[in-house]
Amino acid sequence: MKIDELFALLKRRGILWPSAEIYGGAQGLYDYGPLGTALKRRLEDAWAAWFVGLSHDYYQIQPSELLPEAVVRASGHLENFTDPEIVCESCHAAFRAETVVEKVRPEGVDGLGVEQIREIVRANQLRCPNCGSKELTVPEPFHLMFGVDFGVTGKERAYLAPETAQGSYLAFARMWDVGRHALPLGIGVVGKAYRNEIAPRQVLFRMRAFTQAELQIFFDPSDFRVPFERVADEAVPVLRVDQRTAGEERPVLVTARDLVGSGGLPEFYVYHMVHQYRFLRDVLGYPADRIRYFEKSDQERAFYNRIQFDAELRLDSLGGYKEIGAVHYRGDYDLSRHRDGSGKDLAVTPTGRASLVPHVLELTFGVDRNLWALADVHLGADGDRTVWKLPSYLAPTAVGVFPLIPKAHAEFARTLADTLAAEGIPVQFDDTGTIGKRYARSDEAGIPFCVTVDGGTVGDGPEHDTVTLRVRDTRAQERIPSAALAARIGPALRLPRPRRD
Numbered sequence: 001m002k003i004d005e006l007f008a009l010l011k012r013r014g015i016l017w018p019s020a021e022i023y024g025g026a027q028g029l030y031d032y033g034p035l036g037t038a039l040k041r042r043l044e045d046a047w048a049a050w051f052v053g054l055s056h057d058y059y060q061i062q063p064s065e066l067l068p069e070a071v072v073r074a075s076g077h078l079e080n081f082t083d084p085e086i087v088c089e090s091c092h093a094a095f096r097a098e099t100v101v102e103k104v105r106p107e108g109v110d111g112l113g114v115e116q117i118r119e120i121v122r123a124n125q126l127r128c129p130n131c132g133s134k135e136l137t138v139p140e141p142f143h144l145m146f147g148v149d150f151g152v153t154g155k156e157r158a159y160l161a162p163e164t165a166q167g168s169y170l171a172f173a174r175m176w177d178v179g180r181h182a183l184p185l186g187i188g189v190v191g192k193a194y195r196n197e198i199a200p201r202q203v204l205f206r207m208r209a210f211t212q213a214e215l216q217i218f219f220d221p222s223d224f225r226v227p228f229e230r231v232a233d234e235a236v237p238v239l240r241v242d243q244r245t246a247g248e249e250r251p252v253l254v255t256a257r258d259l260v261g262s263g264g265l266p267e268f269y270v271y272h273m274v275h276q277y278r279f280l281r282d283v284l285g286y287p288a289d290r291i292r293y294f295e296k297s298d299q300e301r302a303f304y305n306r307i308q309f310d311a312e313l314r315l316d317s318l319g320g321y322k323e324i325g326a327v328h329y330r331g332d333y334d335l336s337r338h339r340d341g342s343g344k345d346l347a348v349t350p351t352g353r354a355s356l357v358p359h360v361l362e363l364t365f366g367v368d369r370n371l372w373a374l375a376d377v378h379l380g381a382d383g384d385r386t387v388w389k390l391p392s393y394l395a396p397t398a399v400g401v402f403p404l405i406p407k408a409h410a411e412f413a414r415t416l417a418d419t420l421a422a423e424g425i426p427v428q429f430d431d432t433g434t435i436g437k438r439y440a441r442s443d444e445a446g447i448p449f450c451v452t453v454d455g456g457t458v459g460d461g462p463e464h465d466t467v468t469l470r471v472r473d474t475r476a477q478e479r480i481p482s483a484a485l486a487a488r489i490g491p492a493l494r495l496p497r498p499r500r501d
């Protein structure tokens with residue numbers, strides 16, 4: 001589906017809509033409706049079960065979303081968290097420089113200075129993407145953080161967190177104290193981040209308030225052992241810088257072993273990359289041939305990132321590959337900056353080892369972007385119906401319970417729905433319209449199972465207390481005792497977890 005069509009469907013089903021819609025909406029802000037809220041929560045739970053579940057030494061915390069100015073000064077955001085902006089002097093539209101140059105430079109402007117961008121605009125005689133005018137301003141850095149007054153004096157400043165990762169860096173010293181004084185130590189956060197984007201667009205892909213799920217793993221670079229052999233034979237679709245330079249866009253499958261051997265990447269990096277890839281492919285169900293790991297070059301990545309591959313997914317609605325996560329090896333940049341900024345010595349001494357400022361491996365995941373991706377990939381036409389083939393454990397509603405004839409069968413059906421809900425199964429009772437219409441609605445909402453209560457269920461015959469269970473993806477139907485439903489459905493609703501090390 002194209003972006004407008006997909007967004008219209010998501011709005012109609014009450015999954016999400018623009019914030020402040022009755023005022024014409026607010027650019028880059030979206031509200032989630034009942035199904036969207038439930039799906040987002042399932043997605044966040046799935047992320048935590050998988051990534052925090054990777055090790056006994058990985059934890060989840062919930063830091064503040066407001067950061068004192070000293071924090072963003074030390075982190076470098078106050079100085080550097082900007083996007084080059086170009087304004088059209090004819091129609092006054094403002095653009096990210098990337099948008100203006102994208103026709104001649106599809107790889108973007110990451111790492112380029114404003115002078116270099118100006119030269120690209122000039123040399124190619126680029127025009128305003130809105131009105132076609134050549135009257136464009138010189139690119140200027142535009143600040144992406146939202147600053148707010150803090151306290152009653154009006155003298156203190158705070159900032160809405162531009163990324164959740166800062167909360168983990170700030171918590172490291174405390175987590176070290178309360179922990180078992182060992183590295184690696186993983187600190188995961190699912191939280192809001194805020195960026196005053198110049199040009200919010202593509203619905204959930206460039207928002208001004210959004211949810212990130214990030215795991216920061218603090219480690220000793222001379223001693224980060226992972227059970228690499230367990231993933232060594234797994235092939236990952238990668239697009240490396242040298243392939244990109246040769247004009248290639250399609251990834252090549254390379255085994256984890258070769259990414260380390262001939263590929264020159266550290267084992268700990270590839271090990272976590274494989275687990276992220278498995279999450280995207282096996283847990284979220286993205287087709288393997290739509291995923292690629294896109295290596296960022298020295299010029300493209302932030303200077304503190306030593307290695308960076310973006311996890312990208314090919315989306316029909318957005319017409320190409322889009323970043324949905326990443327793996328960053330950030331060195332000791334973050335803790336060193338906060339050591340200098342706070343004056344607190346953030347070096348630690350793991351038992352039996354030398355003192356060090358830990359390095360950081362960061363696994364990022366855009367929650368909103370992936371919610372959109374789950375719709376792009378799994379929601380669409382299937383013969384004569386529209387169906388959202390969400391993995392069952394992510395579905396906002398697991399079971400639809402339908403009385404065939406509302407008057408005669410509603411009482412039994414309501415009791416059954418209550419019983420399932422009491423078992424912790426998200427259930428929806430629906431007695432409106434024909435059974436066909438109810439199936440159609442539930443297919444579109446991604447409900448993996450439907451149960452129909454009919455005359456046989458409430459009668460005294462051989463079908464007494466049995467119901468029809470219908471499976472969304474195959475439309476297969478079976479007759480089973482109502483008391484067996486929870487046991488039949490339950491296993492499909494359990495969130496997948498990796499093997500813990």
Ligand SMILES: [Zn+2]
Pocket residue numbers: 088089090091092093128129130131132133
């Ligand atoms: Zn213009």
